[in-house]
Structures are given as structure tokens and as C-alpha cells.
Amino acid sequence: MNFQPLQEISTDKLILKKISEEHRQFISDLFQDPDIRKYYIVPKEAQQDYRQLVNYWFLDISKGAGYAWVIYKKGTGLFSGDKPCGFFAFEFRDSLKNARISYALAPKYRKQGIITSIAEIIIDKLKELGIQTIEADIDKDNVNSEKIIQKLGFVTDKRSAMIDPEMMRDGDIRFRYLWRKDLFDYSSLEFYVVREDDFSKLFAPDTNFRVWEEEVSDGPSFGFMNSFRKPTGRYHFLFQGNTTEAVVGLSSNTTSTYNVPWELVREEIAGTKRFMVFTGWGDAISGGNQQFEGHEIGISSNIIYNIILNLKKHNPNRFSDNTIKNIIGLEKFQI
Structure with missing residues (x-):
């Protein structure tokens, strides 16, 4: 140096x-x-x-x-x-x-x-x-x-x-x-880093957590008759709850509240920290809020790890060891 x-x-x-x-x-x-x-x-x-x-x-x-x-x-x-x-x-x-x-x-x-x-x-x-x-x-x-x-x-x-x-x-x-x-300049990242003092706003008692198995089609679709879909053994993880645009870095608006699903897409290292990166769902056709569609947020990996362990403890059937180790974005998670 x-x-x-x-x-x-x-x-x-x-x-x-x-x-x-x-x-x-x-x-x-x-x-x-x-x-x-x-x-x-x-x-x-x-x-x-x-x-x-x-x-x-x-x-x-x-x-x-x-x-x-x-x-x-x-x-x-x-x-x-x-x-x-x-x-x-x-x-x-x-x-x-x-x-x-x-x-x-x-x-x-x-x-x-x-x-x-x-x-x-x-x-x-x-x-x-x-x-x-x-x-x-x-x-x-x-x-x-x-x-x-x-x-x-x-x-x-x-x-x-x-x-x-x-x-x-x-x-x-x-x-x-x-x-x-x-x-480290976290504002330069492609995702918005959620502030630690905002975690409680994202993960309120009524926050819903979901996991489901990914499926793929085994062939082309014909009209209204879709081909059979088969599971891949990979799982998607999502949480959904009320938030404001300010909490997730879209604007300074702290008053308007939206119910938004956030899907885990990857884990990323930035500076000296690890983040779990989620992408927002905001399909306007189904009544969502389009400003959240594709918007990415980063949450400290330790927070998500602790949430996963807590879900496993209280709902072991849905969040089994096999499911957790195959969740997309949780590849580095140690059970």
C-alpha cells in the first residue's frame, strides 16, 4: 500500500x-x-x-x-x-x-x-x-x-x-x-440497503412468510390445455407485509402504506457485509402497486437467517431442512 x-x-x-x-x-x-x-x-x-x-x-x-x-x-x-x-x-x-x-x-x-x-x-x-x-x-x-x-x-x-x-x-x-x-458507499449498489432501525417496520407481527416449490412445464401448451408441470426440487421464499416507500428507498413518503410481497432472489456481499436481496412484486393487473415491481432491497443476512431458523422451529413441516437448503438465494445458509 x-x-x-x-x-x-x-x-x-x-x-x-x-x-x-x-x-x-x-x-x-x-x-x-x-x-x-x-x-x-x-x-x-x-x-x-x-x-x-x-x-x-x-x-x-x-x-x-x-x-x-x-x-x-x-x-x-x-x-x-x-x-x-x-x-x-x-x-x-x-x-x-x-x-x-x-x-x-x-x-x-x-x-x-x-x-x-x-x-x-x-x-x-x-x-x-x-x-x-x-x-x-x-x-x-x-x-x-x-x-x-x-x-x-x-x-x-x-x-x-x-x-x-x-x-x-x-x-x-x-x-x-x-x-x-x-x-463503504452502500448508495452505489443496485439494491437499496434497508436501515436497521426499519427492520421492525418490514417484519411486523402480521408479516406473512411463504415458501413454495418451483415447477417447470414438461412441454408446450396447446390452447387452454397446458402441459403437465413438474417440480424442480428448488423453492422460492417470500415475505409479505405493510410498508411505506420510505422504508424501501423508493421515496421519502412515510405516510402511505402498501401491502407488498418481497421474493428472495440472491445473497450478495457488499463492503464487509452480507445482504439477502429481495425483489418486490407489484403487478398492477392483479391489483398490486406497480412502483414496487422489480425494486430490489437488501436486508442483513443475519436477520433473514434468524427468521428462517425461527420459522423452522415453529413450522418444521413447511420449513423442513430439505426445503431450506434448496431455497433459491439461501445456498450459503448453514442449518
Whole structure:
């Protein structure tokens, strides 16, 4: 990956300079702040001498596994030089598509929007490099950092706290949350991605679920006499319920409600997510609503998997193992 465009980044008030040997003492001085020592995860080898933390960043940069900068606040006068005030870093986790950011700022420079401004720039740069997700590992008590991450659009599940053994100090177990931001542009897909907070509107208690076996003709039709049809062993899955055009991305209309069937056609991976793609039925001849005909929506695969398992549990005859494994679009589903 080409890190050349990342070496020095400048704004009206700030400069990001690639970490170098001359920054060792600054990093050591920065970690004299108790909050930084408390919240920033440092490898054991560097906890006795924080200058050694620079070695880890050097190694990441040399291997193309991450990058680090010292943040400078630009001087405002003739005799006022640029002042180092913190650092910002990222490292790849699991793949080159997922980066985890970290940062620290000296106390006198906090609450000035510095980290927010820098993070927005770096996230845009990482997106240009093809990064699809950004993570941030935040201590549950680090309220200020949590506010920054939330403002940047990161989300987390606070039911899933992490405990890092290296953060156990004097018997104090510290809980952390992994915050994530998805950089993939889902609006560019051929189907509309249904928002998670709209799932309950699509799958209401009165939603109807159907499955039926596909049949094909064994020959040509003659007038009103159709040839015999035979089953193929493949099944179609459909759900039908009330929705609005806004829920499925047709318009911003949230008031007019329509009863629409949605048939599963395929599973598709986009970014870091899996979607079950459904196509709408809207045959106007049979009284349907034509705007939904052929309109495709994507729903998180996990949601559909859970629905299928629930249907199997409560209606095992209709949703048998054999039926489920032969449903079109569910080929990758594991019973």
C-alpha cells in the first residue's frame, strides 16, 4: 500500500508529521499525563520507557502495517513556532481493509476540536486507499474520547465489552468498547440497503412468510390445455407485509402504506457485509402497486437467517431442512 501521500498533512491550523527519531522525548513527555497512561494501551516493553513506543510505529510503517504522526499546532506569530501537541496513528487489523485508529493529546490542547479535525482527514485518506472499516478501541470511562468517536459516526454494542489482560493494573479490570465506522458507499449498489432501525417496520407481527416449490412445464401448451408441470426440487421464499416507500428507498413518503410481497432472489456481499436481496412484486393487473415491481432491497443476512431458523422451529413441516437448503438465494445458509 502506498503511504507516500500520508507523510505530511497540513490544514490551516495543524500539521501532521510522520513519526521520527526526534519525537521520542515528546512521546515520553506526553505519557506523563495520567489520563493518557490510563487510557492508551501500551505494549509491556514500552511501559517502562515510553520512548520505545516509537519503535512499534517504525515497525508498522516499514511493514506497511500502519502509520503514525505527531500533531503540530501551527504558530500564529513571527516568534511563535509550530508546537507538537499530540499524536495520531492507525494499524491494520485482520486485513488491509480494516484499520484501527488511536490518538492522544496534551491536556492544554484538548476540547479544541483538534482530534476530530485530524480524524476526519485521516479517515478520508484511508477511504481513498480502499479501507472499508475503521475501528477505535475506547476505555468505557474515557468519556471525552467517546464523544469524539460518536461525533465521527462510529457505533458500538455496549453489551459486548472487552477486557484486555494488559490493562489490569493493581487488580483493576478495565472494560473497553470497540467502536466501528463503515466507509463503504452502500448508495452505489443496485439494491437499496434497508436501515436497521426499519427492520421492525418490514417484519411486523402480521408479516406473512411463504415458501413454495418451483415447477417447470414438461412441454408446450396447446390452447387452454397446458402441459403437465413438474417440480424442480428448488423453492422460492417470500415475505409479505405493510410498508411505506420510505422504508424501501423508493421515496421519502412515510405516510402511505402498501401491502407488498418481497421474493428472495440472491445473497450478495457488499463492503464487509452480507445482504439477502429481495425483489418486490407489484403487478398492477392483479391489483398490486406497480412502483414496487422489480425494486430490489437488501436486508442483513443475519436477520433473514434468524427468521428462517425461527420459522423452522415453529413450522418444521413447511420449513423442513430439505426445503431450506434448496431455497433459491439461501445456498450459503448453514442449518
